[in-house]
Amino acid sequence: MYPNSFKTLIEELKKLPGIGPKSAQRLAFHILSVPRQEIAKLTGSLLSVKDNINHCSKCFNLAEKESCDICSDQNRDGAVICVVEEPKDLIAVERSRGYKGYYHVLGGRISPLEGLGPDNLRIKELLGRLESGVLEVILALNPTTESEATAIYLTRLIKPLGIKITRIACGLPIGGDLDYTDEVTLTKALEGRREI
């Protein structure tokens, strides 16, 4: 009963995660009420993200160029690589300000239920990076069963290479999410890391 373009917008908004029919309608009315240039800014930034954001060729963090800002930074400690599941976990560790090395984004964890095996993660790429002067690999994975399994898998691969491998300390609540942990807890967890 709404005009077609309005109905179409509600349908498109409903496809977004966490947006139900009522939220979509509310958002659509909001969009109707704000100036066109505001919406043009929003649509511009939506397309800009699709056009400009890639994965860093080295660590697979989000990047606008070939290398991400962190991999391009020569002042970081090249002897340490911190392994995270997703770019948002990398941001969480950065926010803690307790870490000055480089990163490696796996792109998930080993999860047979989601059909994710070791081959779907950037494990081969991580092993490739360990050849050049890396002394320690820190696993900053979420404290869940699946990530636990991923940590054990990575330990078996990396330990024989004679590289120190550590995990951030349990200071995170079990079953929680790294992305939601406050900065202080995360710094503590980094300090309290122990060899596996």
Add this chain to the structure above:
Amino acid sequence: MYPNSFKTLIEELKKLPGIGPKSAQRLAFHILSVPRQEIAKLTGSLLSVKDNINHCSKCFNLAEKESCDICSDQNRDGAVICVVEEPKDLIAVERSRGYKGYYHVLGGRISPLEGLGPDNLRIKELLGRLESGVLEVILALNPTTESEATAIYLTRLIKPLGIKITRIACGLPIGGDLDYTDEVTLTKALEGRREI
């Protein structure tokens, strides 16, 4: 710490109602993960709404042409006008399938706190429409104090014109929202309307 275009997108998403920093980040990652053509559909529909949706020149419902679909429909009962606050309330009444007349969208209610007086609503335009063969005005306003005041104001203006003026019955829970009422309750409320 995110790349610029990603940060910009999160900032733009945070401006939307009901979207906080965490939801904005989650939406931005979702947008990163879906094909570009999906996002182009979303941005297309956002701009299409800004470019194509106007208010109907007669009833102020949402419309893509000069007149909305309801005002363009010759098969409706021209003797009755149903007055609602917002287009979404009109849609709620239409969903009840209990009404076959025309509508008039006020654009809100008299609300001194929001700085909305009678002059900010389309009351003059409503009175202009009452000259041509209208026998009854149904007020389908929300059951709140402010809308109650608006109903009294409209009654004082319309009753002297010799036109029957009714309100939808209280079947709606007081303090509730017309937009959230189920179809059956709304049909009952329309049937049980009484003269003021």
